[in-house]
Amino acid sequence: MRHSTFKALSSLSAVRNLANFVQIVEVGPRDGLQNEKTIVPTSVKLKLIEMLSDCGLSKIEVTSFVSPKWIPQMSDQKEVMQGITNKPGISYSVLTPNLKGLEGALASGANEVAIFAAASETFSEKNINATIDKSLDKFRDVCKHASTNNIQIRGYVSCVLGCPYEGHILPKAVIKVSEQLLSMGCYEVSLGDTIGIGTPGSVDTLLREITQFIPADKLAMHCHDTYGQALANIMVAIMYGIRTLDSSVAGLGGCPYAKGASGNVSTEDLVYMLHGSGYETGVNLKKLIEAGNYISEFLQRQNGSKVSKANSKL
Amino acid sequence: MRHSTFKALSSLSAVRNLANFVQIVEVGPRDGLQNEKTIVPTSVKLKLIEMLSDCGLSKIEVTSFVSPKWIPQMSDQKEVMQGITNKPGISYSVLTPNLKGLEGALASGANEVAIFAAASETFSEKNINATIDKSLDKFRDVCKHASTNNIQIRGYVSCVLGCPYEGHILPKAVIKVSEQLLSMGCYEVSLGDTIGIGTPGSVDTLLREITQFIPADKLAMHCHDTYGQALANIMVAIMYGIRTLDSSVAGLGGCPYAKGASGNVSTEDLVYMLHGSGYETGVNLKKLIEAGNYISEFLQRQNGSKVSKANSKL
Numbered sequence: 008m009r010h011s012t013f014k015a016l017s018s019l020s021a022v023r024n025l026a027n028f029v030q031i032v033e034v035g036p037r038d039g040l041q042n043e044k045t046i047v048p049t050s051v052k053l054k055l056i057e058m059l060s061d062c063g064l065s066k067i068e069v070t071s072f073v074s075p076k077w078i079p080q081m082s083d084q085k086e087v088m089q090g091i092t093n094k095p096g097i098s099y100s101v102l103t104p105n106l107k108g109l110e111g112a113l114a115s116g117a118n119e120v121a122i123f124a125a126a127s128e129t130f131s132e133k134n135i136n137a138t139i140d141k142s143l144d145k146f147r148d149v150c151k152h153a154s155t156n157n158i159q160i161r162g163y164v165s166c167v168l169g170c171p172y173e174g175h176i177l178p179k180a181v182i183k184v185s186e187q188l189l190s191m192g193c194y195e196v197s198l199g200d201t202i203g204i205g206t207p208g209s210v211d212t213l214l215r216e217i218t219q220f221i222p223a224d225k226l227a228m229h230c231h232d233t234y235g236q237a238l239a240n241i242m243v244a245i246m247y248g249i250r251t252l253d254s255s256v257a258g259l260g261g262c263p264y265a266k267g268a269s270g271n272v273s274t275e276d277l278v279y280m281l282h283g284s285g286y287e288t289g290v291n292l293k294k295l296i297e298a299g300n301y302i303s304e305f306l307q308r309q310n311g312s313k314v315s316k317a318n319s320k321l
Numbered sequence: 322m323r324h325s326t327f328k329a330l331s332s333l334s335a336v337r338n339l340a341n342f343v344q345i346v347e348v349g350p351r352d353g354l355q356n357e358k359t360i361v362p363t364s365v366k367l368k369l370i371e372m373l374s375d376c377g378l379s380k381i382e383v384t385s386f387v388s389p390k391w392i393p394q395m396s397d398q399k400e401v402m403q404g405i406t407n408k409p410g411i412s413y414s415v416l417t418p419n420l421k422g423l424e425g426a427l428a429s430g431a432n433e434v435a436i437f438a439a440a441s442e443t444f445s446e447k448n449i450n451a452t453i454d455k456s457l458d459k460f461r462d463v464c465k466h467a468s469t470n471n472i473q474i475r476g477y478v479s480c481v482l483g484c485p486y487e488g489h490i491l492p493k494a495v496i497k498v499s500e501q502l503l504s505m506g507c508y509e510v511s512l513g514d515t516i517g518i519g520t521p522g523s524v525d526t527l528l529r530e531i532t533q534f535i536p537a538d539k540l541a542m543h544c545h546d547t548y549g550q551a552l553a554n555i556m557v558a559i560m561y562g563i564r565t566l567d568s569s570v571a572g573l574g575g576c577p578y579a580k581g582a583s584g585n586v587s588t589e590d591l592v593y594m595l596h597g598s599g600y601e602t603g604v605n606l607k608k609l610i611e612a613g614n615y616i617s618e619f620l621q622r623q624n625g626s627k628v629s630k631a632n633s634k635l
Contacts, residue, residue, distance in 0.1 A: 203631070207556050208598025235590035235627035236597075239552040242521050269627055276549040283550075284522025313549035313583055317517070 029286045030066065030251040032197070032227065033059055033274055035302070036087075037068040037102060039259025041080045042270060045306050049083045053090040058298035059256060060094045063289045064274075068121065069099045072108035088115035100161065104135065109149050113156055120153055121161040121197075122146045124188060126181045127170035130201075134165070143187050150192040162188030163229065167198040167213060168205030178216035185221055195225055197253055200240065203233025203269065210240045214247040223248035230272045232258060232311075237272035238280055245286075252277060257299035258311020273312035275299055343600045344380065344565040346511070346541065347373055347588055349616070350401075351382040351416060353573025355394045356584060359620050363397045367404040372612035373570060374408045377603045378588075382435065383413045386422035402429035414475065418449065423463050427470055434467055435475040435511075436460045438502060440495040441484035444515075448479070457501050464506040476502030477543065481512045481527060482519030492530040499535055509539055511567055514554065517547025517583065524554045528561040537562035544586045546572060546625075551586035552594055559600075566591060571613035572625020587626035589613055 036056055040047050052070075059067050069091065075082030084101065091099055100119035103109040112120050124142055125131035131139045146162075153160050166173075167181045185196040198213070205213075210228075217226070228244040230237035230253075241252055254277045260270025278290050296315050303310040310316060350370055354361050366384075373381050383405065389396030398415065405413055414433035417423040426434050438456055439445035445453045460476075467474050480487075481495045499510040512527070519527075524542075531540070542558040544551035544567075555566055568591045574584025592604050610629050617624040624630060 206594050206597025211598070233627065233631045234593055235552060235587070236594055238549060239556045239594060242553045242556055269630070273549070279548055280520050280550055280553060283520025284525070313547065316583070317547045 027286050028250065029245075029281050029288050030227075031064060031274060031277065031288050031290060032066040032068065032251060032253045033064045033256060034068045034229075034253050034271060035059070035255040035257065035259045035274070037071055037081070038253075038271055039255040039257075041071060041078055042260040043080065043306060043308070046080055047302075047305065049086045049090060051302070051305050052083070052087055055256075055298060055302050056087075056091055056099070058294070058301060060092075060097055061291075062294040062298060063291050064295075065096055065289065066098050066100065069101060071102035071104075072111040072115075073102065073104055084111065085115055088112075088117065098159075100159075103149060105145055106148055106152060109152055109158075113158065117158065119159040119161065120149075121163060122149055122188070122193070123163045123165065124184050125165045125170075126176050126184050127166040127173050129172035130166045130170045133172065139184060143184070143191075146188070147191045154192050160193050162193035162196045163199055164188065164196055165199040165201040168200045168209050169202055171202050178213045181213060182217050182220050185217065185226075189221065189225060195227055195251060196221070197227035197229045197251070199229040199253075200231055200237075203231035203237065205230070205240050206234075206236050207239050207243045210243040214244060214249070218247055224250065227251035227253060229253035231260070232269040232272045233261075235269075238276060241272065241277065241280075256295060256312075257303045257308075257315065259302065261311075270311060273299070273314070275312035275314040279314045341600050342564065343559075343595050343602050344541075345378060345588060345591065345602050345604060346380040346382065346565060346567045347378045347570060348382045348543075348567050348585060349373070349569040349571070349573045349588070351385055351395070352567075352585060353569040353571075355385060355392055356574040357394065357620060357622070360394050361616075361619065363400045363404060365616070365619050366397070366401055369570075369612060369616050370401075370405055370413070372608070372615060374406075374411055375605075376608040376612060377605050378609075379410055379603065380412050380414065383415060385416035385418075386425040386429075387416065387418055398425065399429055402426075402431065412473075414473075417463060419459055420462055420466060423466055423472075427472065431472065433473040433475065434463075435477060436463055436502070436507070437477040437479065438498050439479045439484075440490050440498050441480040441487050443486035444480045444484045447486065453498060457498070457505075460502070461505045468506050474507050476507035476510045477513055478502065478510055479513040479515040482514045482523050483516055485516050492527045495527060496531050496534050499531065499540075503535065503539060509541055509565060510535070511541035511543045511565070513543040513567075514545055514551075517545035517551065519544070519554050520548075520550050521553050521557045524557040528558060528563070532561055538564065541565035541567060543567035545574070546583040546586045547575075549583075552590060555586065555591065555594075570609060570626075571617045571622075571629065573616065575625075584625060587613070587628070589626035589628040593628045 070084040070087045071081040098119045101112045101117045103112050103120040254274040255271030256274045258270050258273035384398040384401045385395040412433045415426045415431045417426050417434040568588040569585030570588045572584045572587035
């Protein structure tokens with residue numbers, strides 16, 4: 008037993024030293040605010056995006072080009088895009104569920120878009136009103152059009168570790184959707200534990216299988232902290248060589264209909280873990296905490312970052 | 322890079338399969354309640370201990386034989402010990418800072434005691450009013466007397482990853498105190514990240530050094546979740562072969578003087594992680610959640626377990 012343990016750890020240290028830059032994708036303004044009850048005014052969103060831009064974050068997902076009928080929280084997408092002071096070196100990406108969304112994003116000057124597929128058939132049908140196959144057909148058109156316009160496309164796969172309707176999701180379902188997203192032109196696929204149900208063990212199982220087909224540098228992890236497992240799960244992803252991680256300032260998000268439900272893993276706690284473990288992110292943690300406090304105060308919401316809470320009492 | 326990553330993970334899987342029982346030491350009634358503002362009536366403590374005993378937990382730290390002048394929360398230690406319905410197979414341990422405490426514990430029928438040293442000189446002086454060396458002298462007497470009475474002794478070392486006064490603590494300080502506790506008769510040393518400041522990287526550094534001198538089966542990890550790092554840190558401990566973990570139901574504890582400060586890692590979230598990752602604990606998670614809800618409701622305190630919160634909305 009001890010022999011195996013030592014082997015694991017010396018390898019862990021090796022991984023740490025070999026590739027120590029981690030790319031954080033800040034999804035708070037989109038995935039976070041989209042799932043908050045309060046509809047946040049454009050000016051507050053712009054202030055938040057500006058604060059996040061000042062932290063050293065280089066990828067920020069800022070809004071979603073979806074129908075306001077479905078997601079009223081994102082109905083000011085054009086105003087948000089117009090209001091952003093683009094900083095050099097920062098990609099401000101947007102979610103585009105279809106061609107119409109992509110056209111809106113292009114007209115607003117977006118330089119990166121994201122599409123959102125599911126590994127669960129039922130979730131796909133309930134969430135985006137299409138079977139997985141039909142959704143992929145639609146995304147293929149989006150990708151073609153984006154590619155013609157030299158726009159980078161990121162792919163999301165939701166429910167990779169479990170689905171609220173179907174329960175367990177097989178790794179092969181995740182692999183199939185991920186491969187298709189990559190083949191249609193996505194530069195990377197972000198694996199979403201949408202309901203935060205995964206554990207280090209289930210992440211291990213998924214990544215052991217998927218990395219046999221897709222290299223780790225084409226994958227990102229997108230963890231929600233619903234069951235408190237996000238950082239532990241992310242450590243496993245790092246051990247598999249994944250170096251792109253999605254997170255949300257102040258842990259914004261969660262289910263708007265459930266009191267106390269956790270949202271995305273908080274960027275502050277993630278950055279604290281990474282910096283403390285010898286990884287670089289380029290992010291200024293102090294400024295990030297200020298951004299998280301700003302939006303939490305506006306929302307009159309408990310800050311979802313434990314690092315922020317710990318700092319507030321220092 | 323990918324080669325190293327794969328090596329790490331195949332070893333991780335090997336560790337998982339080889340030694341899959343994890344001993345949980347439930348410290349909620351002692352370390353948890355001792356750090357809550359509210360002084361909990363004996364009857365509530367006894368009900369909590371009974372509920373915890375019904376969960377399948379086999380080690381529960383129930384009280385502390387310290388002066389009520391210092392820790393009024395534990396002033397009913399005799400009544401607690403008298404009131405417990407001992408269940409076979411469960412060790413109900415108590416903290417004993419000195420010979421007087423040990424005598425009280427013996428008179429109350431305790432079958433296991435714990436002593437509490439620090440890896441930080443300043444913390445030792447401020448917390449237990451003695452230099453590390455003087456505290457160890459005192460503990461040596463406690464150990465001798467306990468051994469004469471066939472009482473098992475567990476050792477704690479606090480501040481192993483950082484100290485509120487001294488900041489960084491060197492692994493060699495932790496090793497020195499741990500070795501002395503073992504040599505005076507402790508069957509195990511629990512390494513406490515008292516202020517929850519550690520990260521997977523700093524846990525890795527500490528354990529890589531300490532396991533060169535002390536085998537992993539003589540070590541336990543005691544993590545606080547102040548910075549949200551506890552479960553990720555524990556995953557690293559597991560990779561080092563450590564199979565004894567301290568935790569607190571509902572994440573009880575925290576600093577009584579700081580609003581929103583996190584306590585011990587919650588037993589519910591730990592058990593969820595372990596079971597989901599293929600480890601056995603013998604604990605019934607559903608019953609554990611009930612115990613955590615019971616004490617949280619009594620304390621009118623937000624339940625510190627995310628698993629409990631996620632379950633409450635199902």
